[in-house]
Amino acid sequence: MHIAFDGTTLRPGRTGVGYYTEHLLRHTAAQADGDTITVISNTPVETTEPLPAHVSTLVVPSILPRLLWMHAHAPRILRRIKADVVHFTNGMVPLASPVPTVVTIHDMSLTMYPAFHPRRRVLLNRPLVNLAARRADAVITVSEAAKQDIVRIYGLEPSRVHVVHEAAAPSFGVIHDPFELRRVRERYGLAERFILYVGTIEPRKNLPTLIEAFARRRIAGDLPHQLVCAGPYGWLSDDIDDQIDRLRVRDAVRFTGYVPFADLPAIYNLAELFVFPSVYEGFGLPVIEAMACGTPVVTGSVAALNEVAGDAAVRVDPLEVEALSAAIVGLTSSREQREELSRRGLARARTFSWERAAAETLNVYRAAVAHPVADRPAAQAALQA
Numbered sequence: 001m002h003i004a005f006d007g008t009t010l011r012p013g014r015t016g017v018g019y020y021t022e023h024l025l026r027h028t029a030a031q032a033d034g035d036t037i038t039v040i041s042n043t044p045v046e047t048t049e050p051l052p053a054h055v056s057t058l059v060v061p062s063i064l065p066r067l068l069w070m071h072a073h074a075p076r077i078l079r080r081i082k083a084d085v086v087h088f089t090n091g092m093v094p095l096a097s098p099v100p101t102v103v104t105i106h107d108m109s110l111t112m113y114p115a116f117h118p119r120r121r122v123l124l125n126r127p128l129v130n131l132a133a134r135r136a137d138a139v140i141t142v143s144e145a146a147k148q149d150i151v152r153i154y155g156l157e158p159s160r161v162h163v164v165h166e167a168a169a170p171s172f173g174v175i176h177d178p179f180e181l182r183r184v185r186e187r188y189g190l191a192e193r194f195i196l197y198v199g200t201i202e203p204r205k206n207l208p209t210l211i212e213a214f215a216r217r218r219i220a221g222d223l224p225h226q227l228v229c230a231g232p233y234g235w236l237s238d239d240i241d242d243q244i245d246r247l248r249v250r251d252a253v254r255f256t257g258y259v260p261f262a263d264l265p266a267i268y269n270l271a272e273l274f275v276f277p278s279v280y281e282g283f284g285l286p287v288i289e290a291m292a293c294g295t296p297v298v299t300g301s302v303a304a305l306n307e308v309a310g311d312a313a314v315r316v317d318p319l320e321v322e323a324l325s326a327a328i329v330g331l332t333s334s335r336e337q338r339e340e341l342s343r344r345g346l347a348r349a350r351t352f353s354w355e356r357a358a359a360e361t362l363n364v365y366r367a368a369v370a371h372p373v374a375d376r377p378a379a380q381a382a383l384q385a
Contacts (some may be wrong), residue, residue: 165303265293
């Protein structure tokens with residue numbers, strides 16, 4: 001089987017989807033011994049480590065933006081390399097594909113929570129995700145909660161939507177090397193005791209509620225900690241600085257900006273607890289990364305995070321400031337509870353693996369090749385027009 005793999009998210013400064021793409025590609029390649037894999041992209045592909053020798057990369061540059069490149073160039077590339085199946089990992093597919101197509105739709109936030117996205121993204125991307133859900137031969141998503149949303153919103157047959165859970169990368173684990181921990185602490189100016197958030201700074205992640213909860217207890221004298229927010233600034237994040245000044249906690253809140261992948265495990269290890277108050281997720285990978293590092297976790301009690309965290313996290317209504325602040329103070333005040341959550345989290349993280357995700361994904365590819373459902377003659381006609 002010749003697998004074409006979308007590499008357009010494998011670029012510098014990537015976050016969630018880019019890392020999903022790299023981990024899945026690398027582990028799929030390790031299991032696809034008799035298969036050929038070609039990574040296709042409009043820009044040079046960058047990965048944290050070299051790809052296996054049997055994975056080739058085909059970059060076809062263009063002045064077109066990525067979305068237009070996908071529709072104008074990707075189908076012809078697929079014909080040229082004679083692919084048997086193609087996997088697009090970021091919720092969109094070409095208007096017409098000459099081969100069976102698999103797409104990963106990570107969540108339904110564009111449809112369910114459009115206010116959490118820039119208007120331009122909603123207007124441009126939402127119709128393309130809608131198209132992908134209906135035209136792809138198979139849809140992969142990352143949780144049962146996300147599958148239920150996709151099936152309900154698009155009216156798809158449940159059998160067309162396959163749940164393949166993500167996992168923490170192997171580098172996420174308990175770190176005992178004091179030199180590595182000291183290096184990262186000094187590099188990012190991390191206090192001896194701090195509460196951690198990891199993710200893009202954007203409305204869906206609900207940072208204002210976390211900052212409000214932290215500030216109330218910090219001012220009351222209940223939290224001598226620093227609040228560390230690790231991740232790039234996203235859309236509509238400017239007001240957060242004003243909030244920090246208004247709450248008078250400027251000296252206690254640290255924004256690191258984008259953190260290279262190599263430094264993230266140590267940051268998780270150094271944190272006293274990890275708080276992820278997102279109001280909607282498809283999976284919530286930082287939760288599993290924190291658990292894999294033995295860091296106690298507090299999450300918003302929303303469908304996907306409940307599924308992923310199980311009983312290994314403290315779960316609260318992410319919009320309730322008092323509930324969130326009480327959970328944080330309760331954990332920082334109880335070493336015994338933190339140690340118990342750490343044990344549960346380590347066990348929970350081990351139930352997710354990229355090896356299993358790769359095996360399940362390969363099964364989806366084989367099923368799509370054996371039983372394609374998209375209108376292939378129409379796709380071919382469109383390409384030849």
